[in-house]
Each structure stands twice: as C-alpha cells, then as structure tokens.
Amino acid sequence: MRLKILSIATVLILWYAAVLVGVLALPLPHEVAEKFIALFFNPEPVLGKNLIQHSISSLIRVISGSFIAFFLAIPLGILMGWRLSVDAYFSTMIEVFRPIPPLAWIPLAYIIFAGFSNSTQLAQIFIVFLGAFFPCLLSTREFARATDKNLIEMAKAFRASDASILKEVVIPSSIPGIISGVRIGLGIGWMTIVAAEMLATSGSGLGYFIMVMYEVGGRVEEIISGMAMIGLIGYLMNEVVILAEKKLLRWR
Amino acid sequence: MNKIYLTVFLSILLLGCSQPEGIYVVKLSPPDMIEQFKLKQIDGFVAWEPFVTKGEEFGKVMLKSSDIWKHHPCCVVAHSASFKDDDALKAVVWAHVKATEFIKDEKNKEKVIEYASEFTGLEKNVVAKALENIEYTTYPNEKEFRFYFEKLKEYGLLTKKLSDLGYKSEDDFFSDFLRKDIIEAVKKSEPPKYDGKVRIRIGYLTADLHQLALYVAVKEGYLDATSLKYELKQYKNGVAVMEAFRAGEIDVAYLGGAPATLKRVNDDIGIRIIAGANNEGSALVVQNNIESFKDLKGKTVAIPGYGTVQDFLLRIAAEKYGMKVISK
Amino acid sequence: MKGFTEIMEISISKSFNGFKVIENISFRVNPGEFVCVVGKSGCGKTTLLRIIAGLEEYEGEIKLDTERIGFVFQDDRLLPWKTALENVLFPIGIEKKIEKGDVELAKKILKLVGLEGFEGYYPKELSGGMRQRVGLARAIIIQPDILLMDEPFASLDELTRQKMQEELIQLWERDRKTVIFVTHSIDEAVFLATRIVVLTPRPSKVAGEVKIDLPRPRDRTSSEFNLYKRKVLNLLRLKSES
DSSP states (O other): OHHHHHHHHHHHHHHHHHHHHTSSOOOOHHHHHHHHHHHHHSOBTTTTBOHHHHHHHHHHHHHHHHHHHHHHHHHHHHHHHHOHHHHHHHHHHHHHHTTSOGGGGHHHHHHHTTTSTTHHHHHHHHHHHHHHHHHHHHHHHHHHHTSOHHHHHHHHHTTOOHHHHIIIIIHHHHHHHHHHHHHHHHHHHHHHHHHHHHHSOOSSSHHHHHHHHHHHOSOHHHHHHHHHHHHHHHHHHHHHHHHHHHHHTTTO | OHHHHHHHHHHHHHHHHOOOSSEEEEEOOHHHHHHHHHTTSSSEEEEETTHHHHHHTTSEEEEEHHHHSTTOBOEEEEEETTOOOHHHHHHHHHHHHHHHHHHHOGGGHHHHHHHHHHHHTOOHHHHHHHHHTOEEOSSOOHHHHHHHHHHHHHTTOOOSOGGGGTOSSHHHHHHHHBOOHHHHHHHHSSOOOOOSOOEEEEEEETTOGGGHHHHHHHHTTHHHHTTOEEEEEEESSHHHHHHHHHHTOOSEEEEEHHHHHHHHHHSOOOEEEEEEOEEOOEEEEEOTTOOSGGGGTTOEEEESSTTSHHHHHHHHHHHHTTOOEEEO | OOOOSSOEEEEEEEEETTEEEEEEEEEEEOTTOEEEEEOOTTSSHHHHHHHHTTSSOOEEEEEOOOOOEEEEOSSOOOOTTSOHHHHHHHHHHTTSOOOHHHHHHHHHHHHHTTOTTOTTOOGGGSOHHHHHHHHHHHHHTTOOSEEEEESTTTTSOHHHHHHHHHHHHHHHHHHOOEEEEEESOHHHHHHHOSEEEEEOSSSEEEEEEEEOOOOSSOOTTSHHHHHHHHHHHHHHHHHHHO
C-alpha cells in the first residue's frame, strides 16, 4: 500500500516539477483534478455530456465487443487445445488474421457494416471484438493444450466419455487461461475502442471526447481528464478480473 | 450478483434514452457524411461544396448557407507569424488574387471546371454545379468574421480571453489577425518579382474545392511568374494545418476560417490571415422525406466539427425554429 | 461387496514400434485374491495394468467378466480443482448426476481411509499419503469387482508406506475385493499378497508364481517372511541371469 501511494506521488511530483520548470507546457495536476471532478458530474459544454456518460458509451461498446469475442474464443480455444485436428484446421486461418492490428480493420469494418442500421456502433464493436478475440483464444488454447495427459488417462481408466473428459478435466484445466485471456482481451478491447472512437465518429465515448476537445483546442485539462478516466476504468476492469480470478482459482 | 448487472444495464439504457428532444448532431468528416447519408444513417448534414452537390444525389438541399448567414466566412489564406518575409507573402497573395480573378471570369468557365475536376477528382457535372454555389473572394468579410467570433464566445468554445493572448481589445486582436497590408500592396502592382532566397512551404487541404485558387495559381503559372520557389504540402483538415503551423512545417496555408480562429485563440498558435479564399458555399442537405426544418426534431444531422462555421449554421437555423442542438 | 464370480485369465503380448515389450504374460486370478505382480523396473508391469484397464492395445486375450474396474495410480492423479470429497465423487459424476446418497457414501469411504475432516481440502493442501488415500477412495467408491493398483505407495516415505500397506490389508480383509497390485518391492509384495506373480525383464513373461501362506497380520521380520522374500528374489535373479 505504501509503495502504491509512493508510486502515484512520484508521477505527480515529476509532473509538477516538469511544468514548473517549464519542460512541459501542461496544466498542473491539481488544476486537472479540479476539471476532472467537475466533468465527472457536470456536462462539458461542447458535447453536452459528462465523463460518466462518455465512459458508459465506451464501456457498452467494449463489453458487447469483448463478450462476443469471449463467447466464441473460449469454446474454440478449448476445442483447439484439446483436439489437434481442430487446431490444425483453424490455426492457419487465425495466424493469418491475428497479425492485422484491429485498427487496420476500421475502414473495412465500415464497409462491411454499412448496410446495417447503426453501422458506426457495429463497426466499433467489431473492432473491439477483433482486439479481444485473439488474446483470449490463444491463452485458452494454451492452457487447454497443457491439460495434464495423466489426468485425461485417469478419467479414461474410469471409463469417462469424451464429453465428461472435456467437462471435468479439459475445461477446468483451461480456466486459468480463460481468465487471463479475458483480462488481456478486455485490456486490449479497451485500448482499441478508445482509438477507434478517435479515428471515426461515434458521437460519444471517451476517445471521441478527447479528440473533439483537441480539435476545438485549448482544452488540455479536458484531454487529460479523459485520459485519466480511460486509465481509471482500465485499472478497475483489471482489478475486477483479478478479484474473480482469486475467487475462482482457490485451488491453485 | 446477476441482479446488480441487470440494474446497471437497465440504468445504462435509461441514461441512453432519456435525452431531451432536439436535433442530434454528430461530427463526421465530409466524405463520411456522404457515405452515411447515402445509407440513411444520418438524416442530414451541413457541409461545403462539392459535398453538397454530392449529397443532392441522395437527398435535397434544405437551406443554403446564404439563407442562414449571408457572406459567412469560409476558407482563408494565413501565414505563420514567425514567417517575416513579406515579399514572399506578397508573391503568394498576388498569385492567389490572379487565380481568383481567373476563376471568376466567365470566359474561363470550361477551363475552371476542368481544373476543379482534376483538383477534386470529381466528375465535371458535379463540380460545375458545385462551383455555382461558391463565392470566390480575395479577402474575408471582417464583419462576418467578427460575428463568427461572437458565436464562438456565445457557445463557450473559447477557453482563452484575448487579454491572455496580449491583446487590449477585440479591435486590437482583429487588426492583427486580419492582416490587410499585403493584399493592399499587391492590388496596385504588377507581378512582384521575388528575389529572396526563401523557398516557401504552402499547406492546403486535400481536394477542397474552396481552395481551387491555389491549384489554378500553380497550373496557370501565376506562382512561377513571381519567381518565388515553393513547395506544396497536403493536409487532411484544418486542425492538421494548424498543427503544422505550430510545428513550423509550413509558412503559409489555405484553411478554414474556423479552425484558424479557434486554434489561434485556444492554443495560441501564432498565425495571421492575409487573404480570403471564398465565402458561403455550404448548405444543409437532408433526406427526401424531411419536409421542413421542424421535421429534424429527434433526427441526426452531421457537422464537420464543433465550433466550425457549419456547426453555427446549424445552431443559428435551429435557434430560429426554437429548437436545440444536442450532441448525440 | 463381492468380487467377480468367474476366474480371470490373462494371456497377452505387446509390442512398441516393433519391439516386443511383453513376450507372453499369462496367469490367472481367482476372485477375492490379492495378487502382487513383481518385476524389475521397465519390465512392463505398468503396461500390463494399463492393458487390463483398457487403456492400451494388446495382442492376446483377457477373460474378464466385469467392467467395474478401479484404478489407483502411482502418482495420485487427483483433479487439483476438486476437493478431496469431489475427487472421490469423480467416477460417479461422470456416469450420472451426483445424489445425496453418493455424497454420504463418499464421506463414509473417506472416513474409512482415515480422512475424516479433510473432505473440503484441495489436493495441494494434503500430504502425499493423504492424496494417495483419496486416490484409493476414488477407486473403491465405484465398488469395483477388481482393483488395479500401480505402485501406489512408491513415492511415500518408508513409515507412511508401511502404515498404508497395513490399512490397505485391513480394507481388503473387510470385503475381499480382487486386487492386482504392481510393485517392485519384494517386501511389499510378500506383506500384501495372497499370491505373487514374478515377471522377467523385457520382453517379459511370467518367471514363476509364489503362493504366500502366512497368517495376518504378517511380521516382516519373521524367518518365514524372509524365506518368501528369498524365494521371490531367486525367481527374479534366475531369470535375469539366463
């Protein structure tokens, strides 16, 4: 705890020093903090929304995108880790798509979803999906693949069916991988959405907020407040997953 | 646990739905406006030419900018305050004035359409129609510029006071910001022969029909006639041009009056306007099913950016009809 | 609880990549017998058990009229994410929904193997001996007709090992289940078995059988005990020399 406080204090002190010496042309931390608190509840005049509303817009996109990703990546990862033939079939496909950064998909995503109502939102959810899918898939697959062969054999000795082996042995073995996949996936999804909101118009969201504040100009405090909110939410998401991990993996 | 999630989810939905009635506005780049308008993702947009004409293929013009705000300023030519070579500026402005005269001359109509088509990459019939809506000019209308400035203050878009920037009054600011000596000097003279050593760097926006004068000045050899060496740099939007000014990448640029003013004040980027490119030329384009401005209630209209002339065109029109503009 | 009614007959060979591992092991097991299979490391003892359990292909024939086979492994092979109680219930859970009665039975068996009070412990929280007991409980909860044990006490320290052997015999005397117990320890085999099957080194076959006629509890230090040990040792040596 003491080190945590020290770590935050270091950042603040460096910030103060850099500004006061004149190395950084930024507002001072307490000025940003004031703005941050004000914007937390009161709408910012240009866009007419407060930070919570922007956060919710971004979060809805991240949660929908990454949950769809997890919903597909977890079962697929388990199957790929369990059965070499499934892995051989999918892995080429995956290795071709995986190196493409989610943001590179933005233009194509708009074209793909152009016909749908609310295409911007869908395209952004799709981009989050791409960001969250691969880390979750790979992490799940790795743990499923590393399932102790001796345990599988034990189950077979007790005449367990393939379905039981999957349910009782392979899936529980994969859970640590699934959790870390979810953690990484959410993190990347969160970064992706902020970037996606900056690049393309979404009407709301923290990335959009920051970009508009920049374009209108003279709003460094707002920009940093938006960034702080992004950091705060990212931190909280990570903590929630770690908490869940502790609860689910008591046996470790 | 599930209950908590449900409550959170429902309250998010409620928050999302409980916004006051009015016109919803989103920020889109003009090419995106056309795409989304075509797909009926947005109900209308405010943009400049040639996007207005492009949009008319899928909808109709509800209000021309001249109906809302006569002679409103649009694109301008500005220079970096740290660029002190007035002779080079004179050469640029002279070529600009010549090119503008060339564009406005009825005799050159065919040629202008051809240039415009090359510059924007659009078909000739589109640019021909678009050109009719643009009022090319050589110097912005100061009264309208000040009106724009009033609007910026009114909607709380300015974060700095002019006194913070070292100006005693608004008059003081405008006499510095809208610099007239260069244009007055070139109006009287023949091509100013530039004999300095500077190779000037000129920024401009990609395929922006308002900035056709620059293209004509190059193509018709007006710039070369001054013996000034130059280098052209293309930018995506006015904000990018202002950043280029701040970074010292360019000396002179064609850009919108809105980002020029906003960033001049808010970010204290030292630039001065030496010429105008055009006035008006924007319009509110809507889907065919929208009969009157009142019908826009609850609908979504795109603007190219907050604090832009197009933003205020929409706000002024909305005020006239007693409606609010709400960010979506 | 009674074992299978028919006599079990084994007569098998096994090759790995063209190498004969098991030449021809053939022996019989009578219901209620405690048969120890002794042989040098690498002679195919474990393979033999795996073949009986149906985990490996083989040539030859196994006559066995039951599918209810319990297996106790050398390493405990408990599921680390399940508690002791849940691990014991594992073989039931893969066949049907676990009912209250099953849980009662599992608790009873855990008590029987001396783990009362440890039902909610995860494997990492148990000692090696305790884990083996859970493994044993897991094997007997299905009320197997035959119990296959693959050097289950090999990794335990000597004292725990002897204690486990005694407990195992007490358990076996209660319901006379048929047991095939693989070990490389002659001492252990003589202590536990009603009959010992001695295997030759690879490619293995049966070197001979020794019937142990000693009263229980057996005294490891008695001269009869050592006589049996000598007998088994001689069988092992003889064959490895020829």
